[in-house]
Amino acid sequence: MSTPAIQIEGLTKDYAVGFWRKKMRRSLDHLDLQVNEGEAFGFLGPNGAGKTTTLKLMMGLVFPTSGSARVRGRSIADVGMHREIGYMPEQPYFYDYLTARELLDYFAQFFGYDAVERRERIKIFLERVGLIASADVQLRKFSKGMLQRVGIAQAILHDPQVVFLDEPMSGLDPVGRREVRDIILDLKKHGKTIFFSTHILSDAEMLCDRVAVLVGGKLQGVGAPGEMLSMEVAGMEILFEAHPGVPLPQKVMDRATHTGDRYRIEVPEADVYAALEELKNSRARILSVAPVRPSLEDYFFKLVAKQKNSVSAAEITPGEQPR
Amino acid sequence: MKYENSPHAFRGSLLAVPVLLLALAALQRNIDASSASLQPEKPELIIRSGTMLSKLSLGYNSLLADIYWTRTVQYFGARAGKQSATFELLAPLLDVTTTLDPKLMIAYRFGAIFLSENEPAGAGRTDLAVDLVKKGIAANPDEWRLYQDLGFLYSIHLKDYQKAADAYLEGSKNPKAQIWMKVLAASIAQRGDDIETSRLIWAQVYASTQDKLVRQRAITHLEALDAAIDLKRLNESSEEYWRKFGHYPDTIQELREAGLAGDRLQDPAGYPYVMGAYGVPQLDPKSPVLLNPDEKIPAK
Amino acid sequence: MITIPGIVALNTFREAVRDRVLYNLVFFALLMMAAAVLVGGVSIGIERDVIVNLGLSAISVFGIVMAIFIGVGLVHKEIEKRTLYSLLSKPVPRWQFLMGKFAGLSLTLIVNTALMTVGLAAALFYVTQKFERGDGTVVIAIYFILLQLGLITSLALFFSCFSSPMLSTLYTLGIYIAGVFAPDIRDIGIVTDSPGVKAAAKCIYYVLPNFHNFNVISAAVHQEAIPFRLIWQNTIYAVLYITLVMLGASAIFLRRDLK
Numbered sequence: 001m002s003t004p005a006i007q008i009e010g011l012t013k014d015y016a017v018g019f020w021r022k023k024m025r026r027s028l029d030h031l032d033l034q035v036n037e038g039e040a041f042g043f044l045g046p047n048g049a050g051k052t053t054t055l056k057l058m059m060g061l062v063f064p065t066s067g068s069a070r071v072r073g074r075s076i077a078d079v080g081m082h083r084e085i086g087y088m089p090e091q092p093y094f095y096d097y098l099t100a101r102e103l104l105d106y107f108a109q110f111f112g113y114d115a116v117e118r119r120e121r122i123k124i125f126l127e128r129v130g131l132i133a134s135a136d137v138q139l140r141k142f143s144k145g146m147l148q149r150v151g152i153a154q155a156i157l158h159d160p161q162v163v164f165l166d167e168p169m170s171g172l173d174p175v176g177r178r179e180v181r182d183i184i185l186d187l188k189k190h191g192k193t194i195f196f197s198t199h200i201l202s203d204a205e206m207l208c209d210r211v212a213v214l215v216g217g218k219l220q221g222v223g224a225p226g227e228m229l230s231m232e233v234a235g236m237e238i239l240f241e242a243h244p245g246v247p248l249p250q251k252v253m254d255r256a257t258h259t260g261d262r263y264r265i266e267v268p269e270a271d272v273y274a275a276l277e278e279l280k281n282s283r284a285r286i287l288s289v290a291p292v293r294p295s296l297e298d299y300f301f302k303l304v305a306k307q308k309n310s311v312s313a314a315e316i317t318p319g320e321q322p323r
Numbered sequence: 324m325k326y327e328n329s330p331h332a333f334r335g336s337l338l339a340v341p342v343l344l345l346a347l348a349a350l351q352r353n354i355d356a357s358s359a360s361l362q363p364e365k366p367e368l369i370i371r372s373g374t375m376l377s378k379l380s381l382g383y384n385s386l387l388a389d390i391y392w393t394r395t396v397q398y399f400g401a402r403a404g405k406q407s408a409t410f411e412l413l414a415p416l417l418d419v420t421t422t423l424d425p426k427l428m429i430a431y432r433f434g435a436i437f438l439s440e441n442e443p444a445g446a447g448r449t450d451l452a453v454d455l456v457k458k459g460i461a462a463n464p465d466e467w468r469l470y471q472d473l474g475f476l477y478s479i480h481l482k483d484y485q486k487a488a489d490a491y492l493e494g495s496k497n498p499k500a501q502i503w504m505k506v507l508a509a510s511i512a513q514r515g516d517d518i519e520t521s522r523l524i525w526a527q528v529y530a531s532t533q534d535k536l537v538r539q540r541a542i543t544h545l546e547a548l549d550a551a552i553d554l555k556r557l558n559e560s561s562e563e564y565w566r567k568f569g570h571y572p573d574t575i576q577e578l579r580e581a582g583l584a585g586d587r588l589q590d591p592a593g594y595p596y597v598m599g600a601y602g603v604p605q606l607d608p609k610s611p612v613l614l615n616p617d618e619k620i621p622a623k
Numbered sequence: 624m625i626t627i628p629g630i631v632a633l634n635t636f637r638e639a640v641r642d643r644v645l646y647n648l649v650f651f652a653l654l655m656m657a658a659a660v661l662v663g664g665v666s667i668g669i670e671r672d673v674i675v676n677l678g679l680s681a682i683s684v685f686g687i688v689m690a691i692f693i694g695v696g697l698v699h700k701e702i703e704k705r706t707l708y709s710l711l712s713k714p715v716p717r718w719q720f721l722m723g724k725f726a727g728l729s730l731t732l733i734v735n736t737a738l739m740t741v742g743l744a745a746a747l748f749y750v751t752q753k754f755e756r757g758d759g760t761v762v763i764a765i766y767f768i769l770l771q772l773g774l775i776t777s778l779a780l781f782f783s784c785f786s787s788p789m790l791s792t793l794y795t796l797g798i799y800i801a802g803v804f805a806p807d808i809r810d811i812g813i814v815t816d817s818p819g820v821k822a823a824a825k826c827i828y829y830v831l832p833n834f835h836n837f838n839v840i841s842a843a844v845h846q847e848a849i850p851f852r853l854i855w856q857n858t859i860y861a862v863l864y865i866t867l868v869m870l871g872a873s874a875i876f877l878r879r880d881l882k
Contacts, residue, residue, distance in 0.1 A: 015880075059712045062880040079716050087712035093705050095634075097641045109630045110713040154709060164712075337874060343867045348829040350860045354836050357853040393810045 086155035096140035388424030470494025571602025631723020694779025
């Protein structure tokens with residue numbers, strides 16, 4: 001069996017909390033995980049579950065209380081291992097007095113590229129994340145979405161085999177999210193391993209070969225997204241704008257919520273076409289029709305409740321458990 | 324797990340800390356030696372105004388006063404004992420110190436003695452000493468010791484016996500004052516600074532301070548005065564001898580055999596007095612005692 | 624530039640250069656030079672003295688302000704702003720990062736001091752119309768100021784590893800002032816009679832960074848020669864002490880969880 005891309009064994013992190021630093025809070029509890037080469041691996045969990053802690057441990061930004069981890073066979077304690085990995089922190093922030101080009105140039109220097117190579121790579125990757133037009137603008141002027149893209153660029157410009165992304169889609173508009181998705185798929189096509197954390201279910205479903213679910217610092221389960229997260233579609237959601245002259249039917253008004261001119265209504269899947277017909281008659285402008293999924297939070301609430309009621313976490317679809 | 328980025332990797336090099344500290348201490352000694360030769364007349368005072376310093380010190384007056392007091396002592400100590408010593412900065416240093424902390428008695432006392440002593444033992448500026456002591460009295464009217472210092476200055480150095488007696492008298496009015504203040508007042512008023520009175524004054528200076536430098540100076544003067552008193556007495560004995568025998572004695576021995584020598588035949592350093600020409604008794608030339616302490620700094 | 628500390632250093636230098644506050648400081652310092660010329664013109668006979676005195680004092684003071692002002696943020700800012708997260712995910716050992724920060728600020732200080740020295744030299748030349756042998760001491764005085772700045776930088780960096788900028792400023796400034804008064808602290812041990820105080824004074828004297836060693840401004844004013852011994856002794860002292868402080872900074876920073 002070839003070396004897994006990522007191997008985590010019993011990784012645990014306790015933080016001392018409280019004013020006197022006496023109490024211990026366990027933010028990661030004996031995580032065991034294995035990710036294979038070329039996999040796109042999703043790391044799911046609600047906020048505060050320990051996802052970011054895990055990533056920081058992998059990067060050597062914090063030190064484990066116990067346990068170990070390896071990337072491509074090299075220990076996370078080995079700083080040289082960082083040559084082979086890329087990392088994008090959550091809501092990245094960079095040196096605001098530098099331009100995008102200068103930032104990438106700065107980081108590229110640490111990998112030993114000469115000036116010519118650096119220029120080349122920066123150009124390629126700025127284009128890839130769609131920032132070539134703002135290459136020489138100071139980062140302090142960048143929007144959140146633009147910073148996110150710089151974050152991805154700096155994570156991959158040295159062609160790492162394993163890429164770690166912390167909430168790569170957060171703060172992006174739909175276009176940006178699609179672009180990020182494309183980048184991730186592209187990386188996958190080139191055989192890179194991608195490990196990313198997110199709390200957006202649909203992204204995980206679309207991109208990942210496997211996902212792991214983390215709640216309260218504990219691993220709940222690992223497996224293919226479909227088998228882990230099969231949930232019933234609750235219904236369909238229609239977003240629309242009312243026509244200024246025509247009033248909406250009463251039963252629509254009863255069930256819809258709105259902000260300003262924008263309305264939202266949920267209808268069972270079977271009633272979608274009838275509802276659309278009604279809206280058409282009212283000359284409403286349809287903005288979108290999409291399935292309603294229970295949120296990941298709902299899923300996790302159920303999970304935690306299940307845990308409380310059951311004996312062990314084995315209730316949940318086990319998936320692969322590494323040795 | 325051995326981290327390159329964790330302190331475990333560094334533990335070995337932390338052993339270097341005590342080594343570094345020792346090396347630094349050794350180096351510091353060398354540096355002190357090198358810089359000493361650099362600036363022998365390092366100016367101690369950049370700001371001469373005590374009031375300005377007082378404002379600058381943001382309320383930490385007495386701490387700064389202590390620092391300046393130690394500097395004053397260092398300044399003096401570095402120069403005392405040298406043949407060509409001058410003490411131009413002594414008065415300003417003391418002025419700054421006492422402006423910062425008007426209650427620093429030891430500074431007034433020190434100034435009274437060493438500002439007035441002639442060079443090279445002191446600054447030779449009795450006028451500045453008087454100013455300093457008067458400043459002290461203004462700030463501390465209840466300190467009768469300052470009147471003692473004032474009286475000392477007027478009698479010993481300025482030879483103004485009226486003012487001296489007034490000073491001692493004024494000080495003696497304080498119920499805390501010791502009885503000899505009155506005695507001295509009367510004594511000076513009557514007799515000026517004859518040897519016995521001077522001796523009493525210096526004895527009180529010695530008794531009233533713990534400061535080593537002041538005491539040393541007082542002892543020098545006391546020895547001189549004691550020797551002078553002895554010599555005066557021996558001289559009178561010589562005169563008696565002449566009246567009795569018609570000629571002056573050649574040796575102290577002869578005086579003794581005649582029963583006229585009295586008790587003290589040795590100077591305070593332990594050297595026996597010798598007889599000079601015309602029956603005038605003198606110090607043994609080898610004696611370190613100085614009749615005039617202002618002449619030369621003794622070898623000790 | 625090829626080494627990692629070098630890369631970090633140059634970026635730190637670039638950051639300092641782009642920080643507008645620095646320009647104000649340098650401007651002020653040059654203003655002082657001009658003022659020195661004016662004041663010197665008023666005090667006949669000692670124009671040179673005033674210019675050297677004021678000029679060197681200005682270089683020293685502004686250098687110290689800069690060293691502390693930037694130094695206390697060196698590490699703290701990167702942690703606060705979380706720029707350190709992306710940086711340390713690169714193959715960058717933490718201690719090399721620290722060295723780079725130190726070198727970068729030192730470079731900034733050297734450049735600034737050089738600029739101000741040019742101003743001082745110009746002012747001096749304007750007044751005296753020629754340079755004399757005695758002016759060599761001015762150069763040495765500036766060199767010693769640079770050594771001092773290196774020491775202060777390392778101290779500020781040390782505190783920056785674990786403390787907020789405000790506290791770090793207090794600590795660094797406190798140690799600096801204590802170091803300037805070091806001989807007085809030693810003298811307290813001489814004047815007192817208590818053996819406990821004597822021992823404490825001596826101990827403190829040898830442990831504190833003795834900034835007094837580096838102050839030869841009055842020698843420069845009076846055109847005294849500096850013994851060559853003192854130059855290399857001070858150099859070694861500064862190097863050793865900076866090493867000591869950086870070891871401490873590494874010990875702290877290397878074990879720190881970056882939350």
